[in-house]
Amino acid sequence: MKYPLDRICVKSGIFCSICQRKLDSGEVGREEIDIIRTLIDLEEVHQEFRKGEYVKSYTVDNNVIIFLRNGWDYGDINKLTRSISSRLGKRVKIVQLTNDYRSLIEQVLSPVRVIGVNIVWLPDGTEQFSITIHKRDRRKLENVSEWEKLLMKILGKTTRIRFE
Numbered sequence: 001m002k003y004p005l006d007r008i009c010v011k012s013g014i015f016c017s018i019c020q021r022k023l024d025s026g027e028v029g030r031e032e033i034d035i036i037r038t039l040i041d042l043e044e045v046h047q048e049f050r051k052g053e054y055v056k057s058y059t060v061d062n063n064v065i066i067f068l069r070n071g072w073d074y075g076d077i078n079k080l081t082r083s084i085s086s087r088l089g090k091r092v093k094i095v096q097l098t099n100d101y102r103s104l105i106e107q108v109l110s111p112v113r114v115i116g117v118n119i120v121w122l123p124d125g126t127e128q129f130s131i132t133i134h135k136r137d138r139r140k141l142e143n144v145s146e147w148e149k150l151l152m153k154i155l156g157k158t159t160r161i162r163f164e
Helices: 007-012 017-025 032-045 074-088 101-109 135-140 144-155
Strands: 053-060 063-069 091-096 114-121 127-133 158-163
Touching: 007 032, 032 053, 032 074, 053 144, 063 074, 074 091, 091 101, 101 114, 101 127, 101 144, 127 135, 127 144, 135 158, 144 158
Parallel strands: 063 091, 127 158
Antiparallel strands: 053 063, 114 127
């Protein structure tokens, strides 16, 4: 798997100037180092985890959401999710990056049922996503504002979650 930091730097905990610059600039967060280290360790044990690319990870409501790119099938994602979750002791969700924003939103918010995803054009010329979720799933999203912030980081646009 391809990572934003060097494998040797992550395993040793001593970062070269390039990796240190990525950490200082915020391109890679300090909290991501444990996740990257876990992925590297799992790669050594499981050959099928050597494909693809690690992009970013976020933590929301004790959930770790890991974004990967390229070549993952459903079975490998489930196996990887269970392995990382058992090592980190947190709930883990793996999302495959795609150009289809609806699919991306559904992956991030699953198991919540997304009824609709709309783009709202505001009078000042900006756009925002309006995501409609079934009202029965309100309790599955404990902190709605945190999920909205996460989706805004991923999609690059203001995001509002509504329940119907």
